[in-house]
Amino acid sequence: MNEQILFTLDRPFRPAEQNQTYFFPIMVPARCEKLTIDFSYDPKQLADGEVFRNMLAACLSKYMPPPYSQELEGLPVEKIPLVNLLTVSLDASDRRYIGCAHRHPPRQRHEISAGSASRGFRPTEIQEGTWRLGLQCHAIVTDPVQVNICVKGVFQ
Amino acid sequence: MKWIPAELHTHTLHSDGRFTVPKLCACAKRHGLEMIALTDHNTLSGLDELTDELSRETIPVIRGIEWTAYYGHMLVLDCGEYVDWRDVSQGDMDQKIRQIRANGGLVGIAHPFAIGSPLCTGCCWEYEVSAWEQVNYIEVWSGEFPALHRGRNGRAEDMWQSLLDRGFRIAASYGRDWHADAEDKAPWGCTYLAVEESTPSCGAAALREGRTMVTMGPRPIAEIYDGRAQREIYPGCTIPAGNPLSMRLGMDMEERHGEWERFHFIPELAQVTGAGGRILAEARLDPGAHLQFTPPAGHFRIVYRGQVMGKPCAIAFTSPYYAEA
Ligand SMILES: [Zn+2]
Ligand SMILES: [Zn+2]
Numbered sequence: 419m420n421e422q423i424l425f426t427l428d429r430p431f432r433p434a435e436q437n438q439t440y441f442f443p444i445m446v447p448a449r450c451e452k453l454t455i456d457f458s459y460d461p462k463q464l465a466d467g468e469v470f471r472n473m474l475a476a477c478l479s480k481y482m483p484p485p486y487s488q489e490l491e492g493l494p495v496e497k498i499p500l501v502n503l504l505t506v507s508l509d510a511s512d513r514r515y516i517g518c519a520h521r522h523p524p525r526q527r528h529e530i531s532a533g534s535a536s537r538g539f540r541p542t543e544i545q546e547g548t549w550r551l552g553l554q555c556h557a558i559v560t561d562p563v564q565v566n567i568c569v570k571g572v573f574q
Numbered sequence: 575m576k577w578i579p580a581e582l583h584t585h586t587l588h589s590d591g592r593f594t595v596p597k598l599c600a601c602a603k604r605h606g607l608e609m610i611a612l613t614d615h616n617t618l619s620g621l622d623e624l625t626d627e628l629s630r631e632t633i634p635v636i637r638g639i640e641w642t643a644y645y646g647h648m649l650v651l652d653c654g655e656y657v658d659w660r661d662v663s664q665g666d667m668d669q670k671i672r673q674i675r676a677n678g679g680l681v682g683i684a685h686p687f688a689i690g691s692p693l694c695t696g697c698c699w700e701y702e703v704s705a706w707e708q709v710n711y712i713e714v715w716s717g718e719f720p721a722l723h724r725g726r727n728g729r730a731e732d733m734w735q736s737l738l739d740r741g742f743r744i745a746a747s748y749g750r751d752w753h754a755d756a757e758d759k760a761p762w763g764c765t766y767l768a769v770e771e772s773t774p775s776c777g778a779a780a781l782r783e784g785r786t787m788v789t790m791g792p793r794p795i796a797e798i799y800d801g802r803a804q805r806e807i808y809p810g811c812t813i814p815a816g817n818p819l820s821m822r823l824g825m826d827m828e829e830r831h832g833e834w835e836r837f838h839f840i841p842e843l844a845q846v847t848g849a850g851g852r853i854l855a856e857a858r859l860d861p862g863a864h865l866q867f868t869p870p871a872g873h874f875r876i877v878y879r880g881q882v883m884g885k886p887c888a889i890a891f892t893s894p895y896y897a898e899a
Contacts, residue, residue: 485724489722517618517619519617538588538617538619540618557695
């Protein structure tokens, strides 16, 4: 059994790049049995400070303007963390949607093969061809957030 | 036809929920629910765990996904082909909605007035939609003690009401947006579906045809008979305007009472409301009520009011009935 790196990404993303999906082609050679995706980003949380307080205040006044803002009274809203949320999705070479891991931990490892797959992805035979990785930037609250992705193929 | 309690918005470990699929099903059954929709964020992988045995022994599950997009969340149920959300822009949601409907899917707008990004990414509905005739339902109530939250749910009610007033036929649902089983400090809610049988396809049909009621606690009773047409009327039905209707309205204070009785529900009043939310008729619920009501052309629905935990509020409401001239 051997491994081959099929794709890597190590780059900063900035707040202006949020609310978009970035797609990357993954060239998968023949006889690949399994794909592994190591995905991480850093930092997770926006630290307390003026940027945090302004962003939180802007969000609350946009989405809960008066008179609804009074419903937030008594809630510890200033303690709500503002976090980056990025996720990865995957399409097979025949364009089938394999899935997505929509969850918060900023370090994730996923495996996809014909027999099994990490939760969020469907078990799929790893056919030769151009697969597609999606990076969904749901929220980028730190400037920047450093994103790291490494996709490997596992061969018999 | 029978009314069954359902939870139509759930998450598991396949996205950011804390349940496994079997645990979610078992938990729903324990809470007296008789159907759920599995709607994990942006994935269908949890659906592979659904088996006939789970459906038969535990609970029937409607297949779904929650489009967790950048400017809104949308519940897509019972869709034949996967329709991709990742390339939708704020202006072309209509096209996506049509694509889902063309594949037999149901479209429901989730928690349209939740706090949005970055606190809850994309949670507030900010997509432009003009094809409202393609939208099957709106999650008019969501979260804990829904009737109290005017910012989240009152505004969703207003949005729904104005779409109904424009002539669109849209059902209502409740969504707990269930991620984990936590201790209840206030009532949640559920959606009642009128089904022929307790199967996922009958559940989806109820939503598609608008046969739903939303409650925070007791099951609303709306036995409505059109004497002229000699038939029973359900939410979502179209009837001739001007046909006198005989209504037996009430609340079932037994069903699932373990779920809500500790929150002290006191039903007081049933109101038939029409365009603009105007009250067309009302009756006290002590313990039940009979009402003769002749609908004018347009839509009407029934709102059940009373007290919950000592607070006066709406307890439940039906989806609209449609009277045509
Ligand atoms: Zn949502
Ligand atoms: Zn949800």
